[in-house]
Amino acid sequence: MKAIVVTDQAAGTAGMTLVERPDPDAARLASLAGASYGDVVVDVHASGFTGNELEWPSTWIDRLGRDRTPSIPGHELAGVVSALGYGTTGLSVGQRVFGLTDWTRDGTLAEYAVVEARNLAPLPGDVDFTVGAGVAMTGLTAWQGLFEHGRLQEGQSVLVHGAAGAVGSMATQLARAAGAHVIGTGRAADRQTALDFGAQEFVDLENEALEDVGGVDLVFDVIGGDIQKRSARLIRAGGTLVTVTGPPEARPADGLAIDFVVVSDRAQLGEIAQRVRDGRLRTNIGTVAALDDAVAAFNPTERVKGKTIIRVRP
Ligand SMILES: NC(=O)c1ccc[n+]([C@@H]2O[C@H](COP(=O)([O-])OP(=O)(O)OC[C@H]3O[C@@H](n4cnc5c(N)ncnc54)[C@H](OP(=O)(O)O)[C@@H]3O)[C@@H](O)[C@H]2O)c1
Numbered sequence: 001m002k003a004i005v006v007t008d009q010a011a012g013t014a015g016m017t018l019v020e021r022p023d024p025d026a027a028r029l030a031s032l033a034g035a036s037y038g039d040v041v042v043d044v045h046a047s048g049f050t051g052n053e054l055e056w057p058s059t060w061i062d063r064l065g066r067d068r069t070p071s072i073p074g075h076e077l078a079g080v081v082s083a084l085g086y087g088t089t090g091l092s093v094g095q096r097v098f099g100l101t102d103w104t105r106d107g108t109l110a111e112y113a114v115v116e117a118r119n120l121a122p123l124p125g126d127v128d129f130t131v132g133a134g135v136a137m138t139g140l141t142a143w144q145g146l147f148e149h150g151r152l153q154e155g156q157s158v159l160v161h162g163a164a165g166a167v168g169s170m171a172t173q174l175a176r177a178a179g180a181h182v183i184g185t186g187r188a189a190d191r192q193t194a195l196d197f198g199a200q201e202f203v204d205l206e207n208e209a210l211e212d213v214g215g216v217d218l219v220f221d222v223i224g225g226d227i228q229k230r231s232a233r234l235i236r237a238g239g240t241l242v243t244v245t246g247p248p249e250a251r252p253a254d255g256l257a258i259d260f261v262v263v264s265d266r267a268q269l270g271e272i273a274q275r276v277r278d279g280r281l282r283t284n285i286g287t288v289a290a291l292d293d294a295v296a297a298f299n300p301t302e303r304v305k306g307k308t309i310i311r312v313r314p
Contacts, residue, residue, distance in 0.1 A: 003110035004294050005070035012054055013298045018291070021072070024114050026083035039085035040117050042097060044312045046133035047108040047291075048076030049298060050166075058103035074109035074310070075101045078123055078132030088117045090266075096123040098132035098273070100140065100264040108133075109294060111312055121269035127276055130309050134283040135170070138307065139272035141244060141262040142170035145220050146178070149258045150242045154179030156217035159231060163199050164190035166307040167244065169284040171220045172197040177280055183213050185227075193305070197282070210234070221245060232257065285309050 003021040024041045053059055053073050062068045078098035081091050091097065099120035101107050106114070123132045145167075146152045158175045162168035163184025175182045176198035184190075184199030191202045203210055205227060215236040221228045224245035232241050235252035248257035275281035286306030289297035294310045 001111035002291055003072045003106075004074070004291070005072055006054060006059065007069045007071075009054060009060055013295075015054075016073070016295045016298060018295060019070070021110065024083070024112050029083060029085035029114070032086050036085045036114065037087045038089070038117050039114050040081050040088055040091055040120070041083040041085075042077060042079040042113045042115055042120070043082045044077050044108055044111060044113050045079040045129035046077065047074045047110075047113075047310045047312055048133045048137060048307060049074040049109060049310070050076075050137060056103065061104065063104045068104070068106075072106040072108075072110050072113075074107040075103060076133050076137040077101065077108035077113055077115070078129040078136070079113070079312075081120075082112070084117075085114075091117045091120060091122075096125065096129075096132075097121065098123040098127075098129075098136050099266075099269055100136055100262070103261075109291070109310060109312075111291070118266070119264035121264075121266040121273070124273055124277060127273055129313075130285065130288055130311060131276060131283050132273070133309050134285045134307050135272055135276060135281065136264075136269065137262060138166045138170045138284070139174075139281065140265060140268055141167045142174050142220075143268050143272065144260065144262055144265075145242045145244060146171055146175055146218070149260050150218045150220065150240050152178055152180055152218055155181075157181040157183065157215075158218040158220060159183045159185065159213060159216045159234065160199065160220045161185045161205075161227060161231070162222040163194035163197065163202070164284075164305070165222060166284055167222050168220070169193070169197045169306075170281070172199050173281055175220075176200075177275075180218075183216065185210070197284070215239075218242065224249065283307075290314075 097120040184194035221243035229250040232250035237254040
């Protein structure tokens with residue numbers, strides 16, 4: 001199969017190369033010969049990659065901490081199940097699916113991906129594969145950050161950083177639909193995009209004072225650093241700072257600071273797909289490129305807006 005691999009962390013996305021790799025061994029998966037209980041093979045139709053994945057330790061090591069290079073990056077996918085591993089439950093061959101793959105295993109920038117069935121959900125027939133791949137990671141991250149970790153309630157105010165970005169645009173829409181007051185942030189050029197996704201206010205972090213927003217109940221942070229520290233000071237008593245950038249560097253004076261890593265969740269993926277179908281959730285996809293052009297797509301010469309999706313099969 002064709003796949004993108006990385007071998008050198010220091011090289012970043014410039015070190016991505018398109019190579020031939022062995023196809024998954026369906027017969028071995030169907031037997032008890034390998035440690036592949038409950039895995040399925042997915043014919044990848046569309047694949048997503050998160051911008052700083054090559055900085056994550058899991059891109060380079062397996063669960064036992066061993067070097068796993070050359071690794072196939074990308075952990076977001078939509079495709080069709082083509083083979084079942086021994087012990088698979090809940091999915092069948094020929095089924096359209098979408099979801100996330102294990103961080104510490106080969107990913108989705110390839111013609112086939114081997115994934116634990118429990119990490120996938122059915123993708124309705126009227127939702128395009130590109131859309132499915134575009135909302136899996138971003139939608140789940142936003143959902144879990146707002147509702148599981150942030151416990152967002154109707155009528156609360158939420159500061160969504162990077163509101164025009166891949167995760168932030170999903171958080172903006174979901175928070176607004178939940179009846180929250182949404183203040184988006186980003187760069188000057190992102191204002192209209194954030195407002196179009198449903199933010200009621202916008203703070204241009206490069207030219208405006210974040211502190212002018214006053215108090216908020218929840219901060220959804222995708223930026224970290226100084227922005228996170230200043231945001232923590234805006235949180236009202238009993239409020240929460242949720243971040244996806246790693247261990248929090250700041251805590252609200254009288255509230256919680258939570259960092260989390262997104263987990264695939266079949267029920268939540270189903271809810272996300274339903275919202276896409278009925279128009280309550282819009283994707284934020286910028287570039288769509290073929291696998292042959294993926295290396296160039298992930299090494300753009302100009303600033304990219306929205307998520308880049310690799311359309312592996314036409
Ligand atoms: N923990 C988890 O489970 C999890 C899951 C998904 C994503 N993440 C992390 O979340 C982060 C965001 O991911 P994403 O896919 O949403 O990225 P993205 O599409 O690049 O979105 C980030 C947005 O924030 C803006 N931004 C970043 N720094 C800024 C600054 N200093 N001032 C103003 N605007 C700024 C970006 O603008 P520019 O494009 O101009 O920089 C972009 O619009 C990444 O670090 C990713 O690894 C974590």
